[in-house]
Amino acid sequence: MSAADLAVDVRGLDKSYGDKHVVQDLTIQVGAGKITGFLGPNGSGKTTTLRMLCGLLTPDDGEGTVLGLDFRRRAEAVKRQTGYMTQKFSLYEDLSIRENLDFTARIYGLDRRRKRVDEALDRLGLANRQKQLAGSLSGGWKQRLALAACVLHEPRLLLLDEPTAGVDPQARREFWDEIHALSAEGLTVMVSTHYMDEAERCHDIAYIAYGKLMARGTLGEVIGQSGLTTFRAEGPGADRLGRELARAPGVAMAAPFGAALHVSGQDRAALEAAIAPYRKPPLTWTEVSPTLEDVFIQLMASSKDNFQ
Ligand SMILES: Nc1ncnc2c1ncn2[C@@H]1O[C@H](COP(=O)(O)OP(=O)(O)OP(=O)(O)O)[C@@H](O)[C@H]1O
Numbered sequence: 567m568s569a570a571d572l573a574v575d576v577r578g579l580d581k582s583y584g585d586k587h588v589v590q591d592l593t594i595q596v597g598a599g600k601i602t603g604f605l606g607p608n609g610s611g612k613t614t615t616l617r618m619l620c621g622l623l624t625p626d627d628g629e630g631t632v633l634g635l636d637f638r639r640r641a642e643a644v645k646r647q648t649g650y651m652t653q654k655f656s657l658y659e660d661l662s663i664r665e666n667l668d669f670t671a672r673i674y675g676l677d678r679r680r681k682r683v684d685e686a687l688d689r690l691g692l693a694n695r696q697k698q699l700a701g702s703l704s705g706g707w708k709q710r711l712a713l714a715a716c717v718l719h720e721p722r723l724l725l726l727d728e729p730t731a732g733v734d735p736q737a738r739r740e741f742w743d744e745i746h747a748l749s750a751e752g753l754t755v756m757v758s759t760h761y762m763d764e765a766e767r768c769h770d771i772a773y774i775a776y777g778k779l780m781a782r783g784t785l786g787e788v789i790g791q792s793g794l795t796t797f798r799a800e801g802p803g804a805d806r807l808g809r810e811l812a813r814a815p816g817v818a819m820a821a822p823f824g825a826a827l828h829v830s831g832q833d834r835a836a837l838e839a840a841i842a843p844y845r846k847p848p849l850t851w852t853e854v855s856p857t858l859e860d861v862f863i864q865l866m867a868s869s870k871d872n873f874q
Pocket of ligand 1 (some may be wrong): 583588606607608609610611612613614615758
């Protein structure tokens with residue numbers, strides 16, 4: 567990828583809070599117009615990383631460009647071209663949808679205010695409800711309003727911090743359709759999430775644990791890089807074997823998936839030896855492609871061993 571195709575091209579990003587080293591020597595590139603999902607355990611530094619990249623937080627160290635600008639020296643310029651949707655709903659609950667958008671447009675000092683607000687209302691299907699108070703909206707509609715507010719100033723970079731936590735599946739799907747539509751128009755999106763289905767909707771994934779970038783690439787690449795072999799057991803009691811198998815050498819992870827069990831490990835021979843005693847009727851075993859969740863659980867377990 568050439569430099570012009572990169573919205574983010576940053577090396578050696580670092581941040582500590584007191585003696586807590588929350589982002590450690592992180593190097594990352596993000597393609598322009600791509601949707602990149604940031605995943606990882608709670609408190610692993612995703613929000614801190616995203617906020618440093620878009621100029622909202624000053625890093626202790628690191629160099630490179632965001633939107634073609636030196637992200638440290640030109641942090642203000644990067645920030646002006648970024649839309650940031652925080653984890654917590656931060657609009658006014660006692661203002662209507664339209665009033666919230668109009669207020670946001672005033673804060674940004676935007677021109678063509680009425681036109682921008684009308685367009686945002688139409689685009690996110692909020693026009694019919696524009697007079698409704700934000701506080702009376704369901705979680706899904708609140709998130710749409712928040713999204714409308716953070717793209718009013720036509721940013722080139724959109725930063726979404728767990729945008730659909732607690733939102734129902736239908737509203738989440740509609741929200742993601744909108745994210746894809748924005749990305750198709752050229753907007754670069756970085757989104758943190760704990761939902762595997764959302765990770766699978768991203769063009770690229772970045773997995774961060776304990777301040778370090780542990781995996782990077784498309785869904786297929788991240789699964790491929792894991793080097794995991796996964797077997798799926800089905801049959802009576804399969805799901806209840808997990809605890810026993812999890813302790814066996816060669817098993818990195820054994821987790822129920824409905825009535826079935828997924829057992830994964832990086833050493834195929836050791837894994838096969840571990841499941842051998844159970845590889846008989848009434849259980850049936852098949853080798854399957856590891857899911858993203860299998861990979862992340864394994865990454866989380868191995869990073870815990872490395873850093874704690
Ligand atoms: N302003 C701050 N002062 C001190 N510690 C902080 C501050 N902001 C974040 N931290 C700590 O830095 C670590 C990383 O936090 P961060 O919010 O980046 O994690 P995260 O991966 O986004 O987590 P989550 O998935 O829970 O949102 C956490 O241990 C957090 O407590």
